[in-house]
Amino acid sequence: MAKRRLLWRFFLSAFGFLGLYHYRLRILRHIEASIPMDSCPTATMPPPWDNFTGVLRHWARPEVPTCTSWGAPIIWDGTFDPHVAEQKARRQNLTIGLTVFAVGRYLEKYLEHFLVSAEQHFMVGQNVVYYVFTDRPEAVPYVALGQARLLRVKPVQPERRWQDVSMARMPTIHEALGGQLGQEADYVFCLDVDQYFTGNFGPEVLGDLVAQLHAWHYRWPRWLLPYERNKRSVAALSLGEGDFYYHAAVFGGSVAGLLKLTAHCAISQQLDRERGIEARWHDESHLNKFFWLNKPSKLLSPEFCWAEEIEGKTEVHHPRLLWAPKEYTLVRS
Numbered sequence: 342m343a344k345r346r347l348l349w350r351f352f353l354s355a356f357g358f359l360g361l362y363h364y365r366l367r368i369l370r371h372i373e374a375s376i377p378m379d380s381c382p383t384a385t386m387p388p389p390w391d392n393f394t395g396v397l398r399h400w401a402r403p404e405v406p407t408c409t410s411w412g413a414p415i416i417w418d419g420t421f422d423p424h425v426a427e428q429k430a431r432r433q434n435l436t437i438g439l440t441v442f443a444v445g446r447y448l449e450k451y452l453e454h455f456l457v458s459a460e461q462h463f464m465v466g467q468n469v470v471y472y473v474f475t476d477r478p479e480a481v482p483y484v485a486l487g488q489a490r491l492l493r494v495k496p497v498q499p500e501r502r503w504q505d506v507s508m509a510r511m512p513t514i515h516e517a518l519g520g521q522l523g524q525e526a527d528y529v530f531c532l533d534v535d536q537y538f539t540g541n542f543g544p545e546v547l548g549d550l551v552a553q554l555h556a557w558h559y560r561w562p563r564w565l566l567p568y569e570r571n572k573r574s575v576a577a578l579s580l581g582e583g584d585f586y587y588h589a590a591v592f593g594g595s596v597a598g599l600l601k602l603t604a605h606c607a608i609s610q611q612l613d614r615e616r617g618i619e620a621r622w623h624d625e626s627h628l629n630k631f632f633w634l635n636k637p638s639k640l641l642s643p644e645f646c647w648a649e650e651i652e653g654k655t656e657v658h659h660p661r662l663l664w665a666p667k668e669y670t671l672v673r674s
């Protein structure tokens with residue numbers, strides 16, 4: 342009897358092991374998809390609300406968290422009316438800035454698709470001003486712009502390493518916010534160029550400090566998140582710290598909010614550099630530290646910055662922005 346049980350156990354674990362080996366990624370993804378996510382403690386908190394979406398219809402998405410523990414809304418498809426947000430923003434005659442960095446080969450590879458898709462989907466019907474930062478202003482492609490939309494090209498120094506290009510964004514955006522961009526825009530979004538819009542990205546995303554949930558990490562337990570853990574770095578978070586893992590490919594806010602964010606990140610990066618340290622995920626690590634200390638007033642669901650290769654996520658209904666295929670060997674060499 343005992344022998345037979347042992348034999349069974351042996352077979353089961355051998356099959357289990359082989360199966361796991363064979364399908365390990367898919368199985369891990371399925372396990373991940375079954376980790377429960379928090380939902381909104383509506384009984385103890387007023388329903389999330391803001392100037393652009395009004396009251397969020399969190400009951401429309403009971404399977405996902407629609408607010409944070411500090412009461413900020415998490416914007417999911419179906420919880421707001423895009424037309425209401427559009428009209429509320431329109432009435433205030435807002436100007437929305439969009440900054441993007443196209444340095445080195447990122448320019449040819451991604452900028453045109455990014456801009457053309459932004460013309461179709463980003464803040465349609467609002468006043469928009471694009472700020473394209475590049476080391477080759479003359480190579481910026483011509484893109485036909487709609488009414489009340491304009492594009493400014495700003496020269497930046499080329500950097501040798503893509504990590505430096507990425508980190509140079511914070512001081513550069515800070516400087517722009519202190520100048521013309523800060524004067525002409527009410528809200529600004531700062532996006533990576535290697536992605537493109539596939540759906541409406543409207544005023545429902547606007548807020549004082551707006552953070553993007555990372556498509557790969559939004560279901561992970563906190564202690565597994567790829568925060569900087571080296572205590573010597575200014576970006577360090579200890580095991581008990583951190584709320585969510587935010588993606589540096591999308592962040593935004595009011596001019597005042599972003600001045601604070603970019604100043605924090607620029608100074609922290611400089612302090613690390615003086616100590617000879619570079620945070621694990623560069624500017625993203627510092628951004629995550631900033632949002633731990635200064636809670637974002639609005640979070641965007643992964644629908645607002647999605648990666649198509651992630652499978653089996655039924656909660657993602659309508660991606661607004663997709664990662665372009667990453668051809669790192671081509672653009673980073």
Ligand SMILES: *[C@@H]1O[C@H](CO)[C@@H](O)[C@H](O)[C@H]1NC(C)=O
Pocket residue numbers: 391392548549
């Ligand atoms: C909402 O709009 C009002 C009037 O424009 C403004 O004073 C207030 O700060 C806004 N609230 C938020 C949370 O953005």
Ligand SMILES: *[C@@H]1O[C@H](CO)[C@@H](O)[C@H](O)[C@H]1NC(C)=O
Pocket residue numbers: 434436468
């Ligand atoms: C709306 O804002 C634009 C750009 O800032 C400005 O040129 C225009 O005069 C404003 N319109 C109204 C009606 O205030």
